[in-house]
Amino acid sequence: MEYIQLKEQVKQELPVNVEIEEEDNLLELGLDSLKIMRLVNTWRKQGIRIPYGHLMEQPTLKHWWQLIQKRMKKKRSDNILYNNKNNVEINNVAFPLTDVQYAYKIGREKGQELGDIGCHAYLEFSGENVDSNKLEQAWNLLQYHHPMLRARFLDSGLQEIMEKPYCENIEVIDLSENPKFQEILEQKRLELSHRKLKVEEGQVAALTCCILPERKTRILFELDLLVADVQSMQIILRDLATAYIGRELPEESKNWNFGVYLENQYKDEAEERKLAKEYWNKRVQDMPLGPELPLAKKPSNLTEMKFNRRIVRLQKEEWEVLQRKAAENQITPAILLLSAYAYVLERWSSNKKFVINIPFFNRKTEYPGIEEVVADFTTLLLLEIDLEKKKTFKEVVEMIKKQLYQDMKYTSYSGVQVQRDIAQLSGERQTIAPVVFACNLGTPLVNNEFKDNLGKFSYMISQTPGIWLDFQTYEDEEGIMLSWDSVDELFYNGMMDDMMGSFGDLLHRLRTENWDAYYDVLPKKVSKIC
Incomplete structure (x- = not known):
């Protein structure tokens, strides 16, 4: 070069x-x-x-x-061959789970603290004049195109690709002449939004089309995140619209072999993984756990793992101002949001040194076609936050930037394994890092083709085993949606509302105020608790 x-x-x-x-x-x-x-x-x-x-x-x-x-x-002489034709054969040989997939699968088991649930995303799209027959045909094209939509997860801890998907039919509910259609939609949301799909049988996704009065429609989409990261979810929705209007799906992703990819990566990253393991083995000796937020109930006493979503929306102009200020401070918008999140967590947390669990979407794009592939390429990074001394927002940004960029050199050793190492050292059986920051900036959840033909994104909720609070971001042409999915039964009544309100207020202040200042984000009404 x-x-x-x-x-x-x-x-x-x-x-x-x-x-x-x-x-x-x-x-x-x-x-x-x-x-x-x-x-x-x-x-x-x-x-x-x-x-x-x-x-x-x-x-x-x-x-x-x-x-x-x-x-x-120091360029290596042994070149890895990146196969352009990662074809999956019928009755494909089973292959191992990634660390993240394994953690999700364990979290599905009964008796697990904060478990007995799938890592599940549920979305709704409101449109009109959707043809349910065409939608079913399009869905089947996707299921046969993307192998991981035909994956099943075995008791042996392996995954395999089935010849046929779990189900070739979508559910169609005709409510066009039912005056109680709103009640039925609410009941359907309750039924589907937190259900545990039968991944051991290959049920990893599902689609429902509700026909409403005045030719309106509501598409309900479920996805178990054992088979897909956020980019994969965007690909599925994009490809669904593409197939629905009768266009060809990308040839590069057809029958793409995730098992072969994982095998190649394991070999390819051997040296990096060794260095990363040495780095994290030193770090875990004195690494803190997640934020100790005030809990109304012990996680072991939860009767049900049910998540609730709260949203702060920034309009396009507001978001553009914050992006410019981030660039002026030589950071990415993601680090700005992460720093604001940490700032709020610290004011409610009894420990001022803690870790935030960060999913890192780690597609190796040197493999042809991988940008079009549906699979879970997620790895985790445990980011240590030290706010034991009062810091200005700018100081927090600099601290987080420095630590994050250092840690990201060593992501070949998964944060799932780091959590196991911490648990082994400390003897702690509790959840190590239950507070998550997942940032997916740069690509809208659905494109214009989807919105024009199948409907606009109107509702979403996600759940993850072992997690208390999950921060997510979604950009669109109107700005950015910042959402917190939380297990409300764990927390005092109103606490999550207060925290989310403080987070939104802080972002609004950061648009116009000097970052070289300390911001007390704790509302006076809750100062006695924390």
Whole structure:
């Protein structure tokens, strides 16, 4: 690789065509974390392996070129062959679960604290004139196109691809002449939104089409996240619309073999995994647990794991201001949101040093077609937050940025394994990291083709075993939706409302106020509790 190639690759990822100086901060020019990950994986194809965290520490052409030159000298001679034809054969050989899949599967078992549930997403889309027959045909095209939609999970701890999906029919409910259709929709939401799909039989997703008065429709979509990460969910919804209007699905993702990918990755990352294990083995010696939020009930005494969603929405103009301020402070928008989240958690938490559980969507895009694939490529990172001393918001941002970029050099050793190591060291059987920050910026949940043909996104709730509170983000043309899914039975009445309200207020203040200040986000009415 030559310096001019690096410069051109970076320019192609920028939102506007500008001339880049070697000392320019690329985040300020509009480069975001997803685009940087694409560059990382492009270089991996050429045998140049640079961890994402190294690039984020100094996001300039000068620093990146120094890293590339250093890696090129150590370039490996053994090239991994990335197969363009990852075809899945019928009666495919069963293959192991990833660490995250294994954790989700264990969480499904009865007797598990904060368990006996699937890692499940439930979404609703409100539209009109949807043809249920065409929708069923489109759904079947998807099920036969994407192998993981035909996956089943065995008692042996393996997964395999079935020849046929669990069910080729969608449920159609005709409420077009029923005056009580709203009540029935509510009942259906209660029935489906938290159910545990039969993944051991291959039931990993389901689709329901409700026909409403005045030719309105409501599509209900369920997905077990054993088979899909957030990008995969976006792909499923995109491909459903594509198939519905009669267009061809992407050839690259047809019969893509997730098992072969995992096998290749395990071999390919052996050296990185060894270094990462050494790093985390040192870190876990004094690593804290998750935030100790005030609990109204012990997790072991929960009668039901039921999640409730709260939403803060920022309009496009508000979100653009915050993105500009993030760039001015040389951070990504994700780090801004994470810092605000940590700031709020600290004021309610009795321990001021804690970890936040961060899902990291880790697709290795050097594999052809992988950007179109449905599977769970998630790994976890446990980010340590130290707020034992009072800090300005800018100081919190800098602390989080530094720690996150350092930790991201070592993601080959999964956060699931780190949690096991902490539990083994401490003898703790409790949940290690029950507070999650999942950030999915850059791509809308559904595209215009879906909205025009199948409906607009109107409701969502998710659940994850072992989790108290799950932060999620979804961008669209109107701005950004920031949602918290929480197990409300754990917490004091009104507490989650107060925390979410404080989070929204803090973001509004950060738009206009100086970040080099301390923000007390705890409402006066709850100061006696915390």
